[in-house]
Every structure is written in C-alpha cells, then in structure tokens.
Amino acid sequence: MPHTRTDCREKSIYRAALWLIIAVYLAIGTLYAIETPAWQVPDEPAHYNYVKFIAEHGRLPELQPGDYPADYLEEIKARRFPSDMSIEPIRYEAHQPPLYYLTAAFVYRLVDLLPGGRHLLALRLLSLLYGVGALATGCLLIRRLLPHAPLLALGTVAFAATLPMHIAMSAAVNSDSLAIWLLSSIVLVVVSPGTRRWTLRRTAALGLLLGLAFLTKMQSYVGFGVALAALAWDTLWPGDDRTAPNGRLALGRAALMLGVALAVASPWLLRNIQTYGLDDPLAMARHDTVVEGQLTTREFLATSGPMMLAWSLAQTTFRSFWGQFGWMGVVLDERIYRALFLVSTIAGGGLLLRIARAVRDWRRDRELFSAEMRRGLALLTLWLALTALGYLWWNVKFVQHQGRYLFPALVPIGLAFTVGLREALTRSAQPVAVALAVGALALLALGLVTGDIRAFTTAMLAAASMAIVAGALLERRWTGSTLALYYGGMAGFALICLYLYIVPWLTP
Structure with missing residues (x-):
C-alpha cells in the first residue's frame, strides 16, 4: 500500500523528534561528563582501574583481598577525592565481566597517543555513546511493538534521556549503558514481527547477544529470562502461526541459544575457574570475601x-532513581522529591486507569489487541519484574538501596510512565484533576482544623490539578505537546541538578 503525504510527514516529524531527544541527551550528558568532579559517581574509580589495568598489562585483573579498602574509601569520599589521595587501591570491580572494560581499554590506549591524556573524560564519553545506542534501540523496540503509537516510543526514550540520575550514570565510567543497550537489543529481537519463527539463524543471533550481555554485566540474567519466556510462549500459545515451534523443536532451539551464549562467554568463565577455582566461576564468592566491611542487610536489621529497613529501601530507592548524586551523599531539596512523587503518582494512577480501560475494551472486542501486542507487553512486564526481583535479591545480602539498579529496565519503566502520564492528560484528565483538587481542599481543611497548614503540598496539589486541565486543553489542539513540555522541563531539571547540586557539593 503506497504511503500518503500525511504518512511521510508524520514519519519525518517522528525522526526529527527522535534526533532532537538524542541531541539533548548528548548535550546534557557531555556537560555531566565534563563538569562532574573526578570519581564522584558510584564505583567509578574501581571501574577506571579495571580499564587501566587491561590497557597497561594486556590481561584481566584478579580480584584480591585488599581491593576494597573500606576505611580508605570512606576517607577519600569524605575528602571529595583530593589530589593527594590516590584511587589506585580501589579495585573491587575486578571480578566484573570484561566486555565493556576491553572496549574501554582500547579507547584508553588511543587517548595515550593524544596530547593531554584526558582518559577519564574519554571513557565517560564512551559510556555516553553506548547510551545513545541504548536509546535508539529502546525507541525502535517500542515502535515495533506499538507501530501506531509513535508518541509512546518517543516518550519512552525521552524519559530515559532526561532522567537526571540516568544521565549521571551514563556519563560515567561503568558498564551500565552497554548492558542496557544489549538487553534492549535482546528484547527487540524477541518482540519484533516474525520472531515466532525460531529459525536457526535467528536463534543463534539471539544466543550471540545473550553471550555478549553475559560478558558485560551480571544483570544479563534478565535477557536470558525474557528470551526463554518468549520461546515458551510461542510453544504453549502458538495461535494461528504454523511456524511456531513445537515442544521438541523448542528444546532444541533453547539448547542452541544457550549453547551459543555459553560458547561466547566460555573463555572468561574458564579463565575465572583457573583464577578463582572450579566452585567460583563468576568470582562472586571471592567478591563477598573481598568486600568485608560493606554494610549487610542482616547488620542493618539488627x-x-x-x-x-523497609522505609529506607522505599525512600532511598525512589530518591536515587530520580537523583541522589555522588556516592549517594548529595540529596536534593525535599520539596523536589515531593514534586517527583506527585508526578509519579499521577503517572501511576493514569497507568492503572489505562489498564482498566484496556481490559474493558478487550472484553467487548477480543480482536482489539493483537496476539503480538499481548505477547510483547507480557515480555516487557517480565523484563521489569525480573529486574526488580534481582534488585530485591541483591538487597537481601547487602544494603544497596540504589534506584540505578533498576535502570536495565528503563524501557518498560519509561513506557509505563509515558502511558500513565498521557492517560492522565487525555481521556482521564477530568477525574485526575478532580482528585488532585479534592486532595488540595482536604489538606487545606485539615490544616485549618489542626493549625498545621502544609502550604507547599497544598499548593502543589492545586497547581497539579490546574496543570492537568491546561495540559488536556493543549493536547486537544496539539497532540503530544504536553509530553514535549514535560520532558523538556525534565531536561532543564537535569541541568539544575548538575549546576546546583553536583558541581558545588562535590568539587574538592
């Protein structure tokens, strides 16, 4: 079917919007990479030393006792990494999978050839470029899954591109951005049209991606779970697709996929067995021994x-998801977190209303949502669930209440947030605005009775109610304009975080 002039215009607008989002991300991310004081991102010195060791010695480092100097680390953080204290002893990331560090070591060696030797900045910019790949892949993923909803794809990408904490982590030396890129690529492969055809080539390609993800970050288990779930779905619920695998073929494809992944990762695993022992191929036992002095959950409970513990987990996870900088020592003004919580609540409420409406519509018309869409959304939900479960599991052992550990699932999180916010600004604008106004009046009445008027929260609820009404009117005239304004505001907020919090509070 030939494309109409309107279709071409919409595609041009979509591409321009995507490039604009990526350009904004690169611009702000570059400022973060340049302006953030050296080593003032969690674990950055340890990641940097891993890269430096490979570049200078041509082999992987070994994690050894003493690589986590707890007292020294606390002192150097407290003194904001002064020039008279070396980061050399901080090497506790040496057990991590090596793919990111190998690519970063190549960049490190290239910088050696240039005058100035700004290795830290070059490595930060490398992470930022990996972040661009993750954004583009995430956008393509949602576009493939929801081809008639380009605004949702753009909103998903804009959420990640303007999230201050994500920008801070993307503009630092770590493997996060590459891992997110690979995870997004894995999910893209399994949700794209035609993926029910588990051909040998497609299965082997998926195994290759899984192996590369495994060689990048431990959280790659999420990719394995999503890929195997997709294969199981296509086997158990093939629908009308005659190319879907049967049980025997599915087992063979699973073996091929996992076999290729294992083959890709085997050199590193064999090296670890030789270095750390047959019973510790991931070096996790060595890691637990080395990081003695890190606060455990058992100690916190005692x-x-x-x-x-529950309050700390909830509060710190929320704050550090949006923005808690440095080594978790720079918190924003409490009123900012309240505003972010309100926006999150509005988006969450909008998402629930959208799901309820979708269920009602589906009950009336079972053909409304295609099997491919239901399958894809289920896999995205699993992606988020596995990431959240892994985060909780990690916190069973150590106190690691850091929202950034949820960033591998930024695509489903960003999609859910955008869907909820858009619902609150369109079809559900009236009940959402009324609920906010009632909340403001109730809080004001309670304050008048008790004598404790919470002026900021009351004003914030009232302002949010009016903003929803204004946004709904704006959406009727210019579709997507309110989302553009919101994410534009988030980009400005990211700059505020950089210049009012990160730079002044973390500069030695």
Whole structure:
C-alpha cells in the first residue's frame, strides 16, 4: 500500500523528534561528563582501574583481598577525592565481566597517543555513546511493538534521556549503558514481527547477544529470562502461526541459544575457574570475601529493625532513581522529591486507569489487541519484574538501596510512565484533576482544623490539578505537546541538578 503525504510527514516529524531527544541527551550528558568532579559517581574509580589495568598489562585483573579498602574509601569520599589521595587501591570491580572494560581499554590506549591524556573524560564519553545506542534501540523496540503509537516510543526514550540520575550514570565510567543497550537489543529481537519463527539463524543471533550481555554485566540474567519466556510462549500459545515451534523443536532451539551464549562467554568463565577455582566461576564468592566491611542487610536489621529497613529501601530507592548524586551523599531539596512523587503518582494512577480501560475494551472486542501486542507487553512486564526481583535479591545480602539498579529496565519503566502520564492528560484528565483538587481542599481543611497548614503540598496539589486541565486543553489542539513540555522541563531539571547540586557539593 503506497504511503500518503500525511504518512511521510508524520514519519519525518517522528525522526526529527527522535534526533532532537538524542541531541539533548548528548548535550546534557557531555556537560555531566565534563563538569562532574573526578570519581564522584558510584564505583567509578574501581571501574577506571579495571580499564587501566587491561590497557597497561594486556590481561584481566584478579580480584584480591585488599581491593576494597573500606576505611580508605570512606576517607577519600569524605575528602571529595583530593589530589593527594590516590584511587589506585580501589579495585573491587575486578571480578566484573570484561566486555565493556576491553572496549574501554582500547579507547584508553588511543587517548595515550593524544596530547593531554584526558582518559577519564574519554571513557565517560564512551559510556555516553553506548547510551545513545541504548536509546535508539529502546525507541525502535517500542515502535515495533506499538507501530501506531509513535508518541509512546518517543516518550519512552525521552524519559530515559532526561532522567537526571540516568544521565549521571551514563556519563560515567561503568558498564551500565552497554548492558542496557544489549538487553534492549535482546528484547527487540524477541518482540519484533516474525520472531515466532525460531529459525536457526535467528536463534543463534539471539544466543550471540545473550553471550555478549553475559560478558558485560551480571544483570544479563534478565535477557536470558525474557528470551526463554518468549520461546515458551510461542510453544504453549502458538495461535494461528504454523511456524511456531513445537515442544521438541523448542528444546532444541533453547539448547542452541544457550549453547551459543555459553560458547561466547566460555573463555572468561574458564579463565575465572583457573583464577578463582572450579566452585567460583563468576568470582562472586571471592567478591563477598573481598568486600568485608560493606554494610549487610542482616547488620542493618539488627540495629534498626524491619520497619526502618523497609522505609529506607522505599525512600532511598525512589530518591536515587530520580537523583541522589555522588556516592549517594548529595540529596536534593525535599520539596523536589515531593514534586517527583506527585508526578509519579499521577503517572501511576493514569497507568492503572489505562489498564482498566484496556481490559474493558478487550472484553467487548477480543480482536482489539493483537496476539503480538499481548505477547510483547507480557515480555516487557517480565523484563521489569525480573529486574526488580534481582534488585530485591541483591538487597537481601547487602544494603544497596540504589534506584540505578533498576535502570536495565528503563524501557518498560519509561513506557509505563509515558502511558500513565498521557492517560492522565487525555481521556482521564477530568477525574485526575478532580482528585488532585479534592486532595488540595482536604489538606487545606485539615490544616485549618489542626493549625498545621502544609502550604507547599497544598499548593502543589492545586497547581497539579490546574496543570492537568491546561495540559488536556493543549493536547486537544496539539497532540503530544504536553509530553514535549514535560520532558523538556525534565531536561532543564537535569541541568539544575548538575549546576546546583553536583558541581558545588562535590568539587574538592
């Protein structure tokens, strides 16, 4: 079917919007890479030393006792990494999978050939470029899954591109951006049209991606779970697709996929077995021994109790997802977190309303949502669930209440947030605005009775109610304009975080 002039115009607008989002991300990310004081991103010195060791010695480092100097680390952080204290002893990331560090070591060696030797900046910019790949792949993923909803694809990417904490981590020396890129690529392969055809080539390609993800970050288990779930779905619920695998073929394809992944990762695993022993191929036992002195969940429970643990987990996870900088020491103004919580609540409420409406529509018309869409959304939900479960599991052992560990699932999180926010600004604008106005009036009445008027929260609820009404009117005239304004505001907020919090609070 030939494309109409309107279709071509819409595609041009979509491409221009995507390039604009990526350009904004690159511009702000570059400022973060340049302006963030050296080593003032969690674990950056340890990641940097891993890269430096490979570049200078031509082999992988070995994680050894003493690589996590707890007292020294606390002192150097407290003194904001002064020039008279070396980062050399900080090497506790040496057990990590090597793919990112090998690519970064190549860049490190290239910088050696240039005058100035700004290795840290070059490595930060490398991570930022990996982030561009992750953004583009995430956008393509949602576009393939929801081809008639380009705004949702753009909103998903804009969420990640303007999230201050994500920008801070993307503009630092670590393997996060490459891991997110590979995970997004894996999910893209399994949700794209025609993926029910588990051909040998497609299965082997998926195994290759899984192997590369495994060689990048431990959280790659999420990719394995999503890929195997997709294969199981296509086997159990093939629908009308005659090319879907049967049980025997599915087992063969699973073996091929996992076999290719294992073959890709085997050199590193064999090296680890030789270095750390047959019973420790991932070096996790060595890691637990080396990081002695890191606060454990058991110790936290013994001193503070389960209620304080739950509160700390919820509060710190939320704050550090949006923005808690440095080594978790730079927190934003409490009023900012309240505003972010309100926006998150509005988006969450909008998402629930959209799901409820979708269920009602589906009950009336079972053909409304295609089998491919239901399958894809289920896999995205699994992606988020596995990431969240892994985060909780990690916190069973150590106190690691850091929202950035949820970033591998930024695509489903960004999609859910955008869907919810858009619902609150369109079809559900009236009930959302009324609920916010009622909340403001109720809080004001309570304050008048008790004598404790919470002026900021009351004003914030009232302003949000009016913003929803104004946004709904704007959406009727210019579709997508309110989302553009919101994410433009988030980009400005990211700059505020950089210049009002990160630079002044972390500069030695």
